[in-house]
Amino acid sequence: MNMALKEMKKNKTRFLIIGAVVFLISLLVFLLSGLSNGLSEDNMASIRNLPDGTFHMSEEAEGSYTQSLIEEETIQENTEDESFAFSVQMGALETGTQKHSLAFFTTTAPSHFPDVQEGHVFVDQSLKQEGVTAGEDLEHPQSGRSLVVSGFVDNERFSHAPVAFTNAEDFRTMFRMDQKQVLYTSKNVDIKGLDAFSKKEFLASIPSYQAEQMTLSMILWFLVLISGMLFAIFFYMMNVQKTGMFGILKAIGFHTRDLFIMMWTQMLMITFLSVLLSVIISQVASFLLPETMPYDLPLETTLWLAGLFFAVGFLGSTLSGLHIRQIKPLEAIQQGEG
Amino acid sequence: MITFQLKDIRKTFQSGDIEEEVLKGVNLSLEKGRVTALTGTSGSGKSTLLTIAACLQTPSSGRILFQGENLASLREKNLRKVRAEEFGFIFQSSHLVPFLTVEEQLEMMVEVSGKQGCKKDIDSILRRVGLSHRQNSYPSSLSGGEKQRAAIARAVIHRPAVLFADEPTASLDSKKSMEVMTLLQDMTTSLGMSTLLVTHEEEMLAFADQVVRMEDGRVTDR
Numbered sequence: 001m002n003m004a005l006k007e008m009k010k011n012k013t014r015f016l017i018i019g020a021v022v023f024l025i026s027l028l029v030f031l032l033s034g035l036s037n038g039l040s041e042d043n044m045a046s047i048r049n050l051p052d053g054t055f056h057m058s059e060e061a062e063g064s065y066t067q068s069l070i071e072e073e074t075i076q077e078n079t080e081d082e083s084f085a086f087s088v089q090m091g092a093l094e095t096g097t098q099k100h101s102l103a104f105f106t107t108t109a110p111s112h113f114p115d116v117q118e119g120h121v122f123v124d125q126s127l128k129q130e131g132v133t134a135g136e137d138l139e140h141p142q143s144g145r146s147l148v149v150s151g152f153v154d155n156e157r158f159s160h161a162p163v164a165f166t167n168a169e170d171f172r173t174m175f176r177m178d179q180k181q182v183l184y185t186s187k188n189v190d191i192k193g194l195d196a197f198s199k200k201e202f203l204a205s206i207p208s209y210q211a212e213q214m215t216l217s218m219i220l221w222f223l224v225l226i227s228g229m230l231f232a233i234f235f236y237m238m239n240v241q242k243t244g245m246f247g248i249l250k251a252i253g254f255h256t257r258d259l260f261i262m263m264w265t266q267m268l269m270i271t272f273l274s275v276l277l278s279v280i281i282s283q284v285a286s287f288l289l290p291e292t293m294p295y296d297l298p299l300e301t302t303l304w305l306a307g308l309f310f311a312v313g314f315l316g317s318t319l320s321g322l323h324i325r326q327i328k329p330l331e332a333i334q335q336g337e338g
Numbered sequence: 339m340i341t342f343q344l345k346d347i348r349k350t351f352q353s354g355d356i357e358e359e360v361l362k363g364v365n366l367s368l369e370k371g372r373v374t375a376l377t378g379t380s381g382s383g384k385s386t387l388l389t390i391a392a393c394l395q396t397p398s399s400g401r402i403l404f405q406g407e408n409l410a411s412l413r414e415k416n417l418r419k420v421r422a423e424e425f426g427f428i429f430q431s432s433h434l435v436p437f438l439t440v441e442e443q444l445e446m447m448v449e450v451s452g453k454q455g456c457k458k459d460i461d462s463i464l465r466r467v468g469l470s471h472r473q474n475s476y477p478s479s480l481s482g483g484e485k486q487r488a489a490i491a492r493a494v495i496h497r498p499a500v501l502f503a504d505e506p507t508a509s510l511d512s513k514k515s516m517e518v519m520t521l522l523q524d525m526t527t528s529l530g531m532s533t534l535l536v537t538h539e540e541e542m543l544a545f546a547d548q549v550v551r552m553e554d555g556r557v558t559d560r
Contacts, residue, residue: 003438003446010437010476248433251394253422253450330394333429333504 004265015270018234023274025227026309029220030282033301036216038294043209045157046105047202050112053082055202056183056194063195063205069179070194075108078183078191084109085180087171088158093121093138093147100130100138103158106171108180114153116167121147124162125154129291143174159208160294224305224312231316235263239321246324247332259324267317268310275306341532342368342391342500347400349386349555360386361397362555368500368532373523375535375546382552385504388536392425392502393417404500422450426493426531428503428522432485434477440464440488441473444495451496459495467491467521483514487521494525501526501533507542519545 008015041048056078061068065088075085086107092099102123107113114122123132132138136149147170156163172178182202183194190196197205204210239246246259279302289295349361360383368374376384390397393409402409409420421427434443444460464470467487477485486506493501503522507515523545526533535546543549551559 003435006442007437245433245435248429249435250418251392251421252427252447253418253425255418330389333389333394333433 002265004262004269007262008266008269014238015266018230019270019274021230022227022270022309022313023277025223025230026275026278026305027281029223029227029305029309030278030297030302031285031295032216032220032223033305034282034286034295034297036213036220037298037301038296039160039212039216040209041155041296042157042160042294043212044159044203044206045155046103046163047158047199049155050184050199051082051186052199053184053186054188055197055199056185056191057181057197059193059195061195063197065181065202065206068181070181070183072179074191074193075180075183078185078189079108082111082186083184084111085183086113087175087177087179087181089171089175089177090159090161091174092141093164094141095132095136095138098130099141100127100132101161102164103161104164104166104171104174105158106166106168106180108168114151114165116150116165118167118169119146119148120150120167121170122151122153122165123149124156124164125152126157126162126291128152140174145170145173159206224308227309228312228316231267231313232320234320235267235317236320239263239324243323243327244332247327247329250327251329251333256325260318260321263317263321263324264314267313271310271313275309279306339370340367341370341404342534343401343403344387344391345401345403347387347390347397347402349383349390349395350398360555361390363400364552364555364557366391366534366550366557368534369548370532371527371530372547373526373533373535373545374548374550375537375543376550376552377537377540377543378552378558380538383555384536384552387552388502388504388534391500391534392427393421423452423496424499426496426498426501428486428489428493428501428506430505430508432477432482432489434480434485434488434492436477439474439476440469440480440491443477443488443492447492447495451498453496456496459497463491463495466525482510483517486510486514486518490518490521490525494529494531497529498531501531503533503535505536505538507537507539512541515539515542 057063057065057068058070070085079085084107086105089104091104092101105113116122121138132149134149134151137146138149139146147166153165249259282297282302286295286297344364344366347361347364348359350357350359364387376388378384389395391402397410400410409417435446438446441460444463445457448454448456464473467490469484469487469491472480472484480488506522507518510518519542522533550557
């Protein structure tokens with residue numbers, strides 16, 4: 001006989017309330033995580049899409065890619081195998097009536113970026129929704145340079161703008177910039193005059209990215225912490241109310257372990273049902289939310305967060321239930337008869 | 339036949355610098371199929387003696403002899419097993435589990451005792467305590483007498499060797515008290531249990547085969 005389930009069946013309202021609260025908090029965590037991930041993708045997809053490697057910037061730049069300039073000679077010496085250098089500049093391209101804000105990328109080797117011919121451009125597929133078509137002429141207003149759209153690339157964004165991959169010559173004309181800003185090497189090597197960053201460090205060095213992610217992460221972790229405390233408080237209240245009953249059960253021969261199993265079963269049931277519902281809704285949300293909304297919740301993140309909820313629930317309920325071990329059957333009997 | 343014995347049981351409580359001896363060398367024997375009533379004034383030590391006999395607290399000294407073992411020397415792990423398998427408990431309040439039906443209370447006890455074979459007796463026990471029609475009821479919907487009868491059924495369903503009843507009629511009116519005591523006496527005889535009953539109600543002593551009076555931690559009369 002499963003006493004845990006029988007208690008839940010008898011006291012539906014009590015358990016529904018805690019289930020509803022866990023559901024709402026976990027849903028909020030999933031949605032926030034989706035938003036955080038989506039914003040991160042929107043901000044840095046083009047960097048995150050690169051394989052793990054080392055990003056080098058000039059020492060004088062002090063970790064800011066906008067200030068970094070790398071000598072051509074250094075690039076020549078270090079761009080073997082999978083290594084390449086690239087530059088990023090924010091700007092815009094115009095069609096007759098529309099202006100499209102873009103992040104312009106150019107690279108020394110098209111190993112991870114598209115190979116672009118001079119006078120052409122590859123743009124993120126989100127520009128399709130803005131009415132841009134393949135073969136269309138787009139003009140860079142400052143330089144007057146005209147670029148033909150050769151095609152579209154998937155999920156290439158930087159600093160919340162769609163990315164435009166350009167040829168080095170066009171990039172030089174548009175931004176009057178000869179040198180590259182960042183050198184990417186597939187291996188972790190030290191290069192004289194350059195500071196090395198892992199991908200994670202490179203992303204963290206970008207101020208907007210760090211501030212955005214830190215805020216969202218803080219909210220997320222607070223919510224996880226709150227849900228843990230909620231479990232602890234809820235089960236503590238329940239256990240305090242049931243102290244007398246636990247004492248009687250111990251008196252008639254119940255093992256303390258059985259009482260913990262009863263509590264854990266209830267915690268698992270509540271967490272499973274609440275989190276399952278949250279997972280379903282948060283996954284469905286990715287299909288229902290408008291495409292312009294940065295929302296991305298991969299299954300691995302979902303499973304990781306769900307696991308976290310189980311761990312936090314287990315910890316919260318176990319801590320709150322520690323006093324069950326101290327319950328003396330005799331005291332419970334005497335209290336009940338007082 | 340003697341099934342359970344208390345030998346020279348002493349219990350001392352320490353309160354600050356003051357030591358109080360509430361049991362002063364009590365000897366008691368319980369016989370199979372007989373109800374032994376323990377009575378006395380408030381503070382005479384009768385309830386303390388019952389809880390020591392039921393292994394819910396340890397004596398300061400003395401022996402509790404049951405099935406060839408001195409229970410006073412066993413560890414809590416082993417005592418729990420003895421309580422689950424060999425003892426039955428009836429308290430002043432019924433102490434039924436609020437979220438289990440009457441039938442489930444009995445099923446729970448069968449599971450705790452590990453005597454799965456007793457499950458088949460649930461219907462007959464409920465019939466004997468007059469609760470067949472209430473088997474699917476929760477404690478909250480039972481009357482005081484029904485609750486206590488359900489508690490008796492739960493206490494005996496696993497056929498314990500010893501039944502401990504601490505003031506089982508204290509919260510009942512006299513008619514229901516008589517019903518409960520009749521049932522207790524009947525169960526003791528038919529199931530061959532040794533019952534130790536604590537009561538301060540003189541009328542209930544008529545249901546006992548042996549009456550033990552206590553005063554100031556000592557047995558004064560039997």
